[in-house]
Amino acid sequence: MTASALTRPGQRERLSEKIGELDWKLASLLAFVAGMGALMLYSIAGGSWDPWAGAHLTRFCIFFVMMLGLALIDLRVWFAAAYPIYAAALLLLLAVEAVGEVRMGARRWLDLGFTSLQPSEIMKIGVVLALARWYHGATAQEARFHWKLIVPAAMVGVPVLLVAHQPDLGTAILVAITGGSIMFMAGLSWKIIVGLGAAGLAALPPFITFVLHDYQRQRIMTFLNPEADPSGSGYHIIQAKTAIGSGGLLGKGYGLGSQSQLDFLPEKQTDFILATVGEEFGFVGTFAVLLVMGLVVASTLRIASLSHSHFGRLGAAGVIATFASYVVINGAMVMGLAPVVGVPQPLLSYGGTVMLSLMIGFGLVMGVRVHRYQELPSGRGQLI
């Protein structure tokens, strides 16, 4: 079972050993981002823990402990649970389609009585696990160019369509990017990538014209020309850019951002929190936050590459692909490089569900690191 000559049999199964293997560097990077989020939330609430900063920090602490707990779970458990979790998430998505609660015009929430749930967030984890599980059992050739690729494609495509139908374009794009990155990481042939890319570009104009909702189309038009309606739909982009730009090199100072403090900036606690960072801490502060985000991606990719199991590699890679797309898409949106889609800045923005799914993901990443020597059955009766 064990692959290293340096450990005694069973040594790696011990809890104390596992705890020692936890990646504290990654954990502290995550804590830094969440702490920065709480700091900004405290500032924009006018120097108050209410209503966001306190809840943000409390949630992060709970989820942080949960992440460490998940990291200690044997990779074989994740492996065995991969398809069931995916199936459960799919069922929940279908349930939302049938009986979901409509909030702010979109059917995204499932009321469980005690709490409400956004199944699309669970699906982000489900897609990662299921694809990693499937590619674990596939050969290199199958992953590259094979008719069997229909299976992972469907695994991604079905939930993407369901989420997009809610409509939650932001999450749908993220699920698609997550699935796509795993397929890419597993070794998808360049021919397919280029072909799909070309087809996608060709299909974009009709998609925008016929499939998108009016408000989604409006956002794209606004992005292309925000000044057309500065007090209406272009307001978000202009105000966010103004907030960031007015921050300058060193920022206006903590708690002194007039854009965010004076309520000029919309959604400042969720999607546009990076603009507050930009305004109050300037180029230096925002650069630091983006740098930490980049370090999180780099450490996770290293963890992925060190795993002995293909499932572990692809699982960690899938999680970090989601994280990286959050960072880049949100950043681009806030800085006026992309249309406004509802994508928050991971761990920085206020919002429990996104944080939960991300922290579960990082639980898997850290678990991959703790169990990096763990080998899993391939499904063909052989290990690895």
Add this chain to the structure above:
Amino acid sequence: MSEPAIFFTDVNERQGGFLRRSFMLGGLTAVGITALVGRLAQLQVIQANRYSTLSAQNQFNFRLIPPPRGRILDRNGVVLAGNRPSFRLLVVRDETKDLDATLNYVERLLPETADRRRRLIREITQSPRFAPVPVATDLTWEQFAKINLHVTDMPGVMADMHEARFYPFSGAFAHVIGYVAKVTDRDIEKTKAAGEEPDPMLFHPGFRVGKQGIEKALDKELRGQPGGQKVEVDVKGRVVGEDVEGSRPPVPGKDVVLTLDADVQNRALEVFGEESGAAVVMDIRNGDILCMVSAPSFDANAFVGGVPSKTYKLLSEYERKPLFDKALSGTYPPGSTFKMITGLAALEAGINPKRRVTCTGSWYFGRAFRCWKAGGHGSVDLHDAIKGSCDSYFYQVALEIGPDKIATVARAFGLGQEFDIGIGGQKTGVVPDRAWKEAYFKKRQPDNPGQWKWWPGESPSYGIGQGYLNVNPLQLCVMTARLANMKKAIQPRLIKSVGGVERPSGAAAPDMPFSLERLALVRGGMAAVANDVTGTAYRNSQLGLGPIKMAGKTGTAQSRDYKPGESRGPRNAEWSKRDHAWFVAFAPYDDPRYAITVLVQHAPAGGSADAAPRARDIMKVVLLKDPELRARIEQPYPQGAEPTAPPPDAPIEEPDVFRTAAPSPADAPAPDPAQGRPT
């Protein structure tokens, strides 16, 4: 690193592929983040100046200017609800460094704010950070000037002038017009529950919404459209300039004109004195309500700034209920004023008006039904029975024709009906018949089927306007107006016009299904009540206005059941146990124009002594304000009949309320020596 390195020469092709691709993913992320950093540098380093300017421009505030609320006028243009300028002092929580210190400073300038300190702190801390909260209103010019001198020393304090709602007649219109008061959270929730976006004005400090009466019913029309003022503010929020181009003026709310007449209304409240009751006057030709008053009343102005809880408690606990609109929301047994309906119902049922009934003072049907006149009226026909208000007559005809026929006529005259007069709060009361009784008691006494049926013994009381019957004063006035009109089922109208758009007249109503002969018989009885020396209200309904005569009917209605043998003497009884006094009348008798209903709740004496003189006094004002009638009253005496000693001053008691009225032809000083001479 403690881990052994992974080599690219690993035999596993999948792992090698993954590693290459993971470098690509990492690279892609790096490119993305680099792009973001590049953009960041562009925004924050290269274009920083441009965006700083933009950010400063954001300091241009768009200030909401609340529109002046529409006025409420009477039929002659007298302002019943207007706006007056008021200086006030506001505190913005976010701009104060230390709220306690600020309030201390304010207290030194305005000592009276010290009493409200705790409430003020609560209000200020609970409102949005940037919303100015009014701390003191109705400041004098001296106080306002003093504060303006000190404003620079007190961050977060500002003084401004705004328009406050003002009711010049305080009490007289309090029930009809209602009042405006602070916007509460419940108002906002209600707007949201109705699926509407709450008006941003609702969050404006000092903005008021209508809470009662016309102010509430026509709140939207009175409110108007807010204007905007684009002002430049510095970092501390102080106004440093105004952008005239970007500002737009507010659109004032629409003026509402009521059919009420301020003189009549004021006089009506005046005549009640300490008594509790209601008076309604209608123009019987078009249904215009000239007066609708409920006494005692309250000062609506006290509610605009927020009524102190002590005052409110006193008002709400006083047994004569000043806050309650007795004219619309109070229902009472009409007593003898109902006898016209019973009489008409009897005629409709085929009873000969000449039929005579002998009244001995009481009449037996299962039990003794007593007539109010102890010795009895002797032999009476319909005319005499109305004139003398003979109970025995109506006991017997009511028993004969039964409740359903009475109810049909009563409803045709508006009793038990709700009228579309534009304000809420009307209570319909009860006009009972067999179907009503069955439905009512089936619900209330399901196990007592014996009580569902209409018992013959219940009809006699119905005939004299007692029993289950309950009506409000407006309904009785409509009844009188329709009796006087003889033809049309006149609808009451309270709102004359809104924003210059006339509301439909109450005369556009269908004809009533009663023959003129029969109505004339009943009206003849009413004329005799007021003008025949043996009528119940002869003495108290003499107008003293020359040829103008009134026709009416008194009523003394039991407000509770008397125990057998209990003394009815109302004078000594406790207030809440006394009878109600009614008087319904119309004038002039020969060419009816105005109908009046007066209720004196728990009156010391009765309909003829308490209600009739009040009705007469109100009616005098009404008649004298009608230019045509005034001309008739003031017409010169026929030749050769010059008055021997014309009094130098107008002998007619002219109510001093005339002074408050806007000039109108009726008020033109025309001292005619013949004025008011009894003929």
